[in-house]
Amino acid sequence: MLSPRFAYGLLLLITFSVAQMAHSGWAYAQPSLKKADIERVEKLRAEAAESLLTLSELLAARKEQAGGITKLKLSLRNAKEDATKKELETKIKAENGKLAQIDAQISALSTGVAEDDIKYDQSTKFDLKSELESLVQPFIKMMRDATENARQIDRLKSTIAVAEQRQQAATRANTRLGLLLSVDKANVDKKDAVTRKHLNTLVKTWVKREKEAQHLVETARQQLQLRIDQQANSPNGIGSFATRYFSDRGLNLLIGVGALFGVFLVMNLIARLAEYIRRRQGYRRSFATRLIGLIFRTLTAAIAFLAMLTVFNIMNDWLLLGVASVFLVAGAWIGLKMLPQLIEQMTLLLDLGAVQENERVLLAGVPWRVQRLDLYTDLVNPALDGGTFTVPVRELVGLHSRPAAVGEAWFPTRKGDWVQLHDGQIGKVISQTPELVQIVELGGSRRTFETTAFLAEAPRNLSTGYRIKTEFGLDYRHQGIAVSEIPEKLKLHVRAGLTTLLGEDAIKNVDVDLLRADDSAIIFEIEVDIDGSEASRYEDIERAVAHLMVDAANTNGWSIPFPQMVLHRA
Secondary structure (H helix, E strand, C coil): CCCHHHHHHHHHHHHHHHHHHHHHHHHHHCCCCCHHHHHHHHHHHHHHHHHHHHHHHHHHHHHHHHHHHHHHHHHHHHCCCHHHHHHHHHHHHHHHHHHHHHHHHHHHHHHCCCHHHHCCCCCCCCCCCCHHHHHHHHHHHHHHHHCHHHHHHHHHHHHHHHHHHHHHHHHHHHHHHHHHHHHHHHCCCHHHHHHHHHHHHHHHHHHHHHHHHHHHHHHHHHHHHHHHHHHHHCCCCHHHHHHHHHHHHHHHHHHHHHHHHHHHHHHHHHHHHHHHHHHHHCCCCCHHHHHHHHHHHHHHHHHHHHHHHHHHHHCCCHHHHHHHHHHHHHHHHHHHHCHHHHHHHHHHHCCCCCCCCCCEEEECCEEEEEEECCCEEEEECCCCCCCEEEEEHHHHCCCCEECCCCCCCCCCCCCCCEEECCCCCEEEEEEECCCEEEEEECCCCEEEEEHHHHHHCCCEECCCCEEEEEEEEECHHHHHHCCCHHHHHHHHHHHHHHHHHHCHHHEEEEEEEEEEECCCCEEEEEEEEECHHHHHHHHHHHHHHHHHHHHHHHHHCCCCCCCCCCCCCC
């Protein structure tokens, strides 16, 4: 508790120090100060003068408050009833709280530093519920320090708003009391002496409250202005805090991460060397080698993370150590939640799962051979351009593989094949990749399909050979030779014509048979099997067969009927 003599001495000392500092700073820096610096110094001097005025009022208020407490203590000594003593003790406690608040305002206004800024209690204990909170504590403290100034500004604004409300309420009360006293004074009556005494007592109380609220507003505004100036002129924001953090701890973080990746690199080189030796010696990837590889990868991850934690521990960087430990705990918790899926992935890595190495698996509708089953599995389709596909082993979970049959195709077409699509269009495959298949139709137009969509078209591959089938009808007047003579002559005529057009080697077979007897014609079916080398001439050959059938009919004098309707008269 400050004595009045000490307070006045402190006031004089502050006044002299501020004036001396301002004068010496002005005299020293005047030749080199810019206009903005001069204005800032003048602003500081004006704020100091205003602070001194408010400080004088606060010291007077403190003296009055201390005197009131002394009177209450004297009344407490003279009180005889317990109820009165208890009431006085409560009032003394409340008045002491107000006195402490005034002392805090005097200190903050005098130094520009609040008591909360310098309090540090080593005995303060955090309410820790688990070891995780202990690890997170340094990070929370870092964020709290970074936002301290902003939080203090917000707190001071709230204090100003509440104090202004109190001041307004006290002003209204004093106005009301003044009105009542003026009316009471106009109606002079001895009977109203008690009323005037009561009103005067209330006036003293509310005037005091109004002054207290005013002092609180002025003090809070001074502190708020100091905080705002501090925020503007000192590097204490989040951005600067982050910059300082990474400049201070950046080396520790760099060394720790370097140790992590360094261990990964060395262990990976050891694994690659062991794999090279295995291949050089010709050993196959057995269950034992897969199990050793899985254990080695697990140890690699554990040792690498342990190396990073060791670096943070050696550097005594508890913040980074705590954050890394939090990530470790979080990773362990996630791993526990994903344990069933991890077990299935480990089963695949050991080549004991539903997908096994060197077998055939269907992925997105396309067949693949499991070339190498590992954390990142190599899938191969020899019939596709760029047909090597690498997927994480987790994407194979839920799939099934099987051994490929002897001579089993990996794709219905190859690059350069001619195909007939579902809509009857014919084109040449010029590109087929795991994503897209592109064909060029007769005439030069290009069509592009997604690989799965191309497979859904069920394309007819003409390059492996194809059959042209057509029907031809003759009149019933040739019924006598329809079974024996006509099929043989048609067959010879068609073969001769196609041989002239394509050559003997391109024609695999020509067959003509009586198919059925329609209402107005005898229908023959002509089947021509053509070698795949003539796939690009599919439409030409189809038209040539129709031409040769009509030509055979003309040559042999066969009549081609047209639809007829016969009427029978009874």
